[in-house]
Amino acid sequence: MSILDTIRARRSVRTFDGIDLYSGDLEKIEECAKGADNPYGQLIEWRILSADEGLSSPVIVGAQRFIAGKMRRAEHAEEAFGYSFEKIVLLCETLGVGTTIIAGTMDRGAFERAMELKSGEVMPCMSPLGYPAKKMSIREGMMRTGIKADSRLDFGEIFFDGAFDKPLSDGGAIKDALEAVRLAPSAVNKQPWRVVLDGSAAHFYIKHARGYGAGTGWDMQKIDLGIALCHFELAMREKGFEPRFELADPGIKTPEGVDYIASFRW
Ligand SMILES: Cc1cc2nc3c(=O)[nH]c(=O)nc-3n(C[C@H](O)[C@H](O)[C@H](O)COP(=O)(O)O)c2cc1C
Numbered sequence: 001m002s003i004l005d006t007i008r009a010r011r012s013v014r015t016f017d018g019i020d021l022y023s024g025d026l027e028k029i030e031e032c033a034k035g036a037d038n039p040y041g042q043l044i045e046w047r048i049l050s051a052d053e054g055l056s057s058p059v060i061v062g063a064q065r066f067i068a069g070k071m072r073r074a075e076h077a078e079e080a081f082g083y084s085f086e087k088i089v090l091l092c093e094t095l096g097v098g099t100t101i102i103a104g105t106m107d108r109g110a111f112e113r114a115m116e117l118k119s120g121e122v123m124p125c126m127s128p129l130g131y132p133a134k135k136m137s138i139r140e141g142m143m144r145t146g147i148k149a150d151s152r153l154d155f156g157e158i159f160f161d162g163a164f165d166k167p168l169s170d171g172g173a174i175k176d177a178l179e180a181v182r183l184a185p186s187a188v189n190k191q192p193w194r195v196v197l198d199g200s201a202a203h204f205y206i207k208h209a210r211g212y213g214a215g216t217g218w219d220m221q222k223i224d225l226g227i228a229l230c231h232f233e234l235a236m237r238e239k240g241f242e243p244r245f246e247l248a249d250p251g252i253k254t255p256e257g258v259d260y261i262a263s264f265r266w
Pocket of ligand 1: 010011012013059100101102103104105106125147148149150184185186187188189220223224227
């Protein structure tokens with residue numbers, strides 16, 4: 001299965017069949033988590049936790065395991081976290097293991113205790129791990145409809161040709177990598193990524209929605225950007241490109257509420 005096929009097949013799974021992970025799958029996920037690096041070079045400690053430790057989420061049914069990550073607060077920590085987490089999520093998809101990255105709807109205190117969070121550390125998100133039930137719970141179906149989880153913004157709304165006032169009509173040779181970005185999961189399906197193509201460079205920006213960074217000192221939408229960067233890089237590599245990551249704002253004029261995040265050059 002190609003990366004783009006895996007990305008196309010993935011959806012958040014909130015209803016599981018109640019069976020624990022097979023040991024072979026557990027080992028593969030543990031191994032992937034150990035090697036799940038990110039272009040920011042930030043270390044993230046992943047732990048696979050058992051629901052028996054008193055862990056739950058009001059939107060998740062039938063999961064026996066969860067995976068959560070913790071790291072030190074630092075600049076770009078959110079993007080790094082999203083990037084690494086998505087590598088694990090995509091590996092799970094290839095194993096038939098369902099996931100949902102969850103930042104909000106969980107018993108956060110219980111997860112932070114299970115992760116033995118120390119001062120200066122954060123645990124932004126966790127995900128259940130398990131085998132999808134044959135049928136979604138009514139609640140999951142309603143949630144998906146409520147946040148229009150199956151729809152994505154159009155190509156021309158999020159990708160631009162050199163400047164934000166020029167919607168991109170055709171991604172050419174990197175069309176699949178852009179499609180991989182477009183299909184990424186995001187908090188409340190807000191899809192905050194914007195990409196400006198400039199020759200053989202893709203500059204990633206965040207379009208802030210109100211209320212996602214307030215209070216916690218932690219910007220949830222930057223996790224979404226990390227996921228988008230991961231999809232882009234993996235899809236580019238699969239097509240034979242060698243994208244180089246860089247943090248160098250190209251100075252392109254941005255609309256209000258839009259900020260530079262990172263670039264790839266190839
Ligand atoms: C950073 C982040 C945080 C999320 N937090 C939650 C959450 O708290 N509860 C939840 O049910 N889903 C959460 N989601 C899942 C999104 O709602 C989901 O990805 C989006 O609606 C698109 O649906 P899909 O993943 O099925 O494509 C989160 C996703 C991301 C990337």
